[in-house]
Amino acid sequence: MSEKDMQTYFDKMNQANSLLKESLRVNNIESLAETLTDISDGSVYVENGVPDKDTVSKLENIYAEMKKLNLTPLQLKQAITVSIIKAQKDDKAEVNKLMTPDAIGLITSLIAYEVLNVQNKKDVNIVDPTVGTGNLLIEVIEQLNMTDKFNINAAALDNDDALVSLTKSFSEVMNLNLDAYHQDSVADWDITDIDLAVADLPVGYYPIDDNAKNFKTKSDKGHSYAHHLLIEQTMNNLNDGGIGIFIVPSQIFQTDQAKKLSEWMVSSVYLQAVLDLPTSLFASKEAQKAVVVLQKHGDNAKQVENVLMGTIPDTNNPKLFEGFKDQLQSWAKNFKG
Incomplete structure (x- = not known):
């Protein structure tokens, strides 16, 4: 064609x-x-x-x-x-609602593939709690489907009704098995049994302090960061040993609310990777984002010996990118059950 x-x-x-x-x-x-x-x-x-x-x-x-x-x-x-x-x-x-580029979806799917493959998972339930246009989730599903190794069920949540409709219709045209829910993802979820979460998180303050009060990542004063609450909420809803792959601002560990996030991470999840995305994907240093990979405690999960860190090379540079894939493969061996 x-x-x-x-x-x-x-x-x-x-x-x-x-x-x-x-x-x-x-x-x-x-x-x-x-x-x-x-x-x-x-x-x-x-x-x-x-x-x-x-x-x-x-x-x-x-x-x-x-x-x-x-x-x-x-x-x-x-x-x-x-x-x-x-x-x-x-x-x-608005910026927070813009489509996640395919390159970020490709990188996310590579990380997901290496971990799921090592874990020998066949049936995989995936959620995107801030699905937006659906492109990140659909790219990940498509890439994983191309390997012919998994049966994938997917769920999508978002507080924007129009984007939920778009994601649903996008997935239908692509003939994918996806349920989409219109809801505030910081509030309680109805879905359960989730192995993997992927999310390009919206950045900013969460306006409903009453919903935030039960979270360990909430701010001590004023509004809390929505992306912190969403990470905590998502990890809480995963199966034991479940993996969360989050696209976050590169400066996430350097803000005024970073301490609360770090304290929660130490007590509740394993931080397995922090990787800056290729700089070529962003218009400015301020807009730079990173991938954070977390694993929920339980079900044989353990802290990897060496947290995978660094900057992911440009996907258009095959030689460097192949080197990154090799690094990913040796890191993923830590996830053997």
């Missing part, structure tokens, strides 16, 4: 999205979620006569043309992610 077909698919999706946006009078992300649902269902969803017959007919023609383009899962995902980037740009989406 050619690049040209992928471009055509993207153009058609864009066309459909514009028509739906106008009909439904919603923003680009909401109409994109609806567009993807229609593509997945193979029909146009109509409620109270909206969209009208003329628009439905136009949309049906566009979807029929898209169906003829038999894209590979990888191309399909690329076309959708480019559409998400465009929709967020047009909506002027």
Whole structure:
């Protein structure tokens, strides 16, 4: 399947999205979620006569043309992610809600793969508690699926209704097994039996002090950092020995609330890796992020002898990146049950 077909698919999706946006009078992300649902269902969803017959007919023609383009899962995902980037740009989406780049998803999936492979896990339940557009979670699932080693069930949580709809419809078009829940992830979860969590955490203060009061990472005064509470909440909800892979600000251990986070980590989890992401992925030093890998106590889990630390090389530098993969493999041997 050619690049040209992928471009055509993207153009058609864009066309459909514009028509739906106008009909439904919603923003680009909401109409994109609806567009993807229609593509997945193979029909146009109509409620109270909206969209009208003329628009439905136009949309049906566009979807029929898209169906003829038999894209590979990888191309399909690329076309959708480019559409998400465009929709967020047009909506002027806030920074915390922007799509996680594929490169970060690839790195996250490599770490997840090496650990799960050593643990010899076949059935894997994954959660993303701050799923946003769904791209991080879907990239991780796709990469793990390509290895043919795991049966994956996934769950997604987010407090933004439009993004939950987008993630659900994105996963349906990709034909993935994913449940999405609209909720505040610092509040109680209904889902259980989770082996692995991946999250690109939103950064900032959590506004509901009453929900934060039961957390060890809460601030002694004023609002607590949402990303600290989310890490604690996620690790609490994992199975014993479960793994959390979190994308966090590089400065996470140098802030005014870092002490509380560090104290909680020492008592409740094993800090197994802290890796700065490639600098080329970020516009400035302030925007730089890192990957933190935590493991919940219990079920044979133990502190690795050497916490994996350093900066991950650029994914576009094959030689250096292969070296990083070798490091990952020897580090992952610590996770043998």
